[in-house]
Amino acid sequence: MPSSKRTRPAWSTPYSTRSRVSSAPTSSRVVSVKPASGEDSLIARYFRPLATDPGSFHLDDDAAALRSWGDDIVVTTDAIVEGVHFLPDDPPDTVARKALRVNLSDLAAKGAKPAGFVLTLALRSADDAWLKPFAAALGDDAGQFACPLLGGDTVSTPGPLMVSVTAFGRVPPGKMIHRSGASPGDRVMVTGTIGDAALGLAILHGGKVHAAASDKAAREALVGRYRIPQPRVALAEIVRDHASAAMDVSDGLAGDLTKLCGVSGVSAVIDLESIPLSGAAQDLVSRGIVGLETLIAGGDDYEILCTIPEDRVEAFAQAATRVGVTVSSIGTVIAGSAVPKFIDGQGKEITLERRSYSHF
Numbered sequence: 001m002p003s004s005k006r007t008r009p010a011w012s013t014p015y016s017t018r019s020r021v022s023s024a025p026t027s028s029r030v031v032s033v034k035p036a037s038g039e040d041s042l043i044a045r046y047f048r049p050l051a052t053d054p055g056s057f058h059l060d061d062d063a064a065a066l067r068s069w070g071d072d073i074v075v076t077t078d079a080i081v082e083g084v085h086f087l088p089d090d091p092p093d094t095v096a097r098k099a100l101r102v103n104l105s106d107l108a109a110k111g112a113k114p115a116g117f118v119l120t121l122a123l124r125s126a127d128d129a130w131l132k133p134f135a136a137a138l139g140d141d142a143g144q145f146a147c148p149l150l151g152g153d154t155v156s157t158p159g160p161l162m163v164s165v166t167a168f169g170r171v172p173p174g175k176m177i178h179r180s181g182a183s184p185g186d187r188v189m190v191t192g193t194i195g196d197a198a199l200g201l202a203i204l205h206g207g208k209v210h211a212a213a214s215d216k217a218a219r220e221a222l223v224g225r226y227r228i229p230q231p232r233v234a235l236a237e238i239v240r241d242h243a244s245a246a247m248d249v250s251d252g253l254a255g256d257l258t259k260l261c262g263v264s265g266v267s268a269v270i271d272l273e274s275i276p277l278s279g280a281a282q283d284l285v286s287r288g289i290v291g292l293e294t295l296i297a298g299g300d301d302y303e304i305l306c307t308i309p310e311d312r313v314e315a316f317a318q319a320a321t322r323v324g325v326t327v328s329s330i331g332t333v334i335a336g337s338a339v340p341k342f343i344d345g346q347g348k349e350i351t352l353e354r355r356s357y358s359h360f
Contacts, residue, residue, distance in 0.1 A: 049135075055150060064118070093133045095161075096135070097228050100141050102250065104145055107231075109239065110169065117166060120153045122156075122163075123161060150168075177306075180265075182260060186333040188307055191304045192232070193277055194295055197222075198301075199213070199226075201226045218279070226300055229300070229301075253296040254352055258339050264307075267335070267337065267338045268334060269332055270331035272343060
């Protein structure tokens, strides 16, 4: 990641004696020394303890080494920006978890097992009170999901805080699940529930959803879904074994299904009443506080949307249940190039003003 135009050291700046003293003997052994700068100190204090994989070289080298062990390496990148993907007053531990988990969600949808990640932080200041819980939560998640830190970069910025993660995963050769494999007759399925994160964000913004969500436990659960996604890592191998196409739901179910169908060269018919909602979301919909159309376009769900051949649906559902993940069949893939249709309980197609979140 270093550039010839950089005036500040990257994470990849070595901390070894060999990088400081040209007369030091040549050796394959790297000996860490006292950090030479504020940035080096920040990395050593907060992020070196997270670099547990041997290929990270304790963040002492210019790059990491990731062994494939004969697998294909799947790579995904997502950045989260203050004021866009998280709020300025969101706790730093939730920011850390979200940054890593949105990438793990992509890996799971591709059928990939996490292998490691690199992190880029753009900070206004090196605030210990913010960095300590951020790094602690990042380390907890890295351990929980077996996805160690391999390296990264830190930069200062006058603008909003930004966290970018590039995650690596492994799949057997040629076995990554693409968006492009859906066929007519496949069932459209989704994990978990849809719309909770959109409601959580609405609650944080105040207004009618905040006022209507009077139950504290339900309100906290919805906010939690926005701040801390639940990547379906446990489902990765099952998706790989059964799905014809898959992607994670990040921008909104309706829009992401449209993308999947477009790449696959098919369309779909979706039964709105089959879309899984949490109890809290169902309550708000039934009271007319929010429409179901809003929830399927809201985004930040980080569930897996996939298509399953009809003869594999039961096996897929049973395998998902065994790892504690609920899956719902919400529609059918059909031939054609039209955008997917969403049908209400009266059999009528609804018109969606928007299908997903878009940055531009």
